[in-house]
Amino acid sequence: MCLFLAKVGFYMTEQIDKALAREYEAGFVSDVESETFEPGLDESVIQRISEMKGEPEWMLEWRLSAFREWLKMEEPDWALVDYPKIDFQAISYYSAPKSMKDKPKSLDEVDPELLRTYEKLGIPLIEQQMLAGIAVDAVFDSVSVVTTFRDKLEEAGVIFCPISEAIKKHPELVKKYIGSVVPKKDNYYAALNCAVFTDGSFVYIPKGTRCPMELSTYFRINEQNTGQFERTLIIADEGSHVSYLEGCTAPQRDENQLHAAVVELVAMDNAEIKYSTVQNWYPGDENGKGGIYNFVTKRGICHTSAKISWTQVETGSAVTWKYPSCILKGDNSVGEFYSVALTRGRQQADTGTKMIHIGKNTKSTIIAKGISAGKSNGSYRGLVRMNPGADGARNFTQCDSLLIGDQCGAHTFPYVESRNPSAIIEHEATTSKVSDEQMFLCRQRGLDPEKAVSMIVNGFCKEVFKELPMEFAVEAGKLLEISLEGSVG
Amino acid sequence: MSNTKSLLTIEDLYASVEEKQILKGLSLDIKPGEVHAIMGPNGAGKSTLGYVLSGRDGYAVDDGSVTLNGEDLFEMETEERARAGLFLAFQYPVEIPGVSNLEFLKASVDAQREARGEDAITSADFLKEAKAACKQVNLPISFLKRGVNEGFSGGEKKRNELMQMLLLKPQLCILDETDSGLDIDALQVVAEGVNSQRSADRSFIVVTHYQRLLDYIKPDFVHVLSDGKIVKSGDASLAHELEAQGYAWLQKEPAEDELEG
């Protein structure tokens, strides 16, 4: 960082202040009649959720035992985020469009207002209009609305369905793997999720199968005062391969809403899972009013020579608390984490990853890019652990922060625990600014300031964007551009 | 010649940075097609002049006026001045990591085309032009894919500035010490770049410390900028005088008299 930045900060801030009132494009509310539980949480609420879903007894028992654990746990406060205490009794734990009650069998039976919602968000669910090669599971508040391309996937033996359906149709798989990567007691929000999760996606890729298309889930919170607790479980059997995308938005509301998801990935021997997220929950307004609290637990386990790759572009939410992690259990397994986290306005993000090296010659790569604008705060928190048996393990971590203006903050908290002398850990970190000089160069060549910032930021994120599937990379670039709109005058 | 309309007219310009007065009554008139060299000691305000003309944040205009093609320059935003044909080749080009030269240049060219009401250039056409420009400034084609100035050597950065000029085809080119730190071959590349672009309606302000560049470029006028104003103007031969005698003799004398003569 250079000295002249203090001065530069002044001009940039002026420009930022001018136009921080950008529009959140996904902020509309759908006019859908819903059945919503009264706010409040106790065992009877959990029983009702389980009932609504028509779950078997074992699932309810599992939920209740998690709930009892949760009651004993304390809300974590170690993350560098600051928000008023959440009143868990003020949240409604279930909301579903009424039209979904009779389980529409095909798209023709789905409420057109729901289809319109997704279309407006750029995710047409009518197969003819869809992006070829991407199957979508659309989750609206607490239920899955529709899952597309299921027939085609079934031909390949791939199971892609709402988890509520998998619990009934594939109980042996769900029973075996749910909670196997993220145990019920793992953390406060994970335990809560186990108790009250409503829907999410389930994926199973059979042995030796390359999933014929990209799978994606699109989460939408619509109802007010409702928490979304989705749960995703992906199992890639030996030698299989799958690429999965996740997107999220919510209407613009003055109250904060809670989103506490759990994602579990299981990569068996030689399997590969690529999990990409574009998170654009409503971030709240420029004064920090409203927005989603995004407390997410994502973890994957890699067996021998398996590979899990997390790529995330995080631009939304008022508060984000999220550490997609890899347990590298099998020898020669590989974990990757590529992240872009953008905060603006009053947003706060504490995000990073954990790479737990257990097997021999395990490898992990972490590339984390944080961009902070306005009065926001972004933190990278990463743990790399080399267990005693992790002979020849390697990690490479690179954390870069980019500041726009002088009222924002970027923080890096790398934790390293090496219990094996043969393990190699490398860490690089940089902090830079969108400098006055770079802005001037761009503008001197005729670019307007917004184009200039988005180009500079996109350049900064290049290493991460190239990991995203093509359609998503373009979308992520655009999303950044929209998110930065108004970050400069 | 004196009847021709001016491209750039600077009248009695005062400008400051951080409340420090740098330009102190600078006047200069440039007609289409002319090449003006500006020489002068370090800290005289040469780069400041380029920044004030192109509209860099933090450079305050305190007094005086500047018109470009008759339009008040100070009414225009930085990017509007660029789109009106003003180009500055930076003394110290900055890096933009991860943004490829090609992407940056195409976006720049398109922004300027859009301002003129033209469609964006097709990628194929642009690539052709960009390759030709690369070749002209003696940079390998691979530089188009690299990040803007990212890890370029000093000389490569300067040539990259020149390449941008070739692609943007500005009306007024301000080259701020583009020849500094270059070897003789690179110097010739710069000179040829400028000479190839000389035309009846394009003008240049060439800031340099070295008369050797002017041997190749052959300016119409040479000015000496000292302590924020032009203290002497003359033809190309002035550069030789300065080379032999330095600037000290100019600073000591009352500038007014010299200018009359």
Ligand SMILES: Nc1ncnc2c1ncn2[C@@H]1O[C@H](COP(=O)(O)OP(=O)(O)O)[C@@H](O)[C@H]1O
């Ligand atoms: N950002 C700045 N803050 C303070 N002083 C500056 C700044 N930029 C330039 N100056 C001062 O302005 C004067 C002119 O600088 P400059 O225009 O770069 O001169 P030249 O290009 O002729 O060498 C110098 O005294 C320099 O120190």
Ligand SMILES: [Mg+2]
């Ligand atoms: Mg200078």
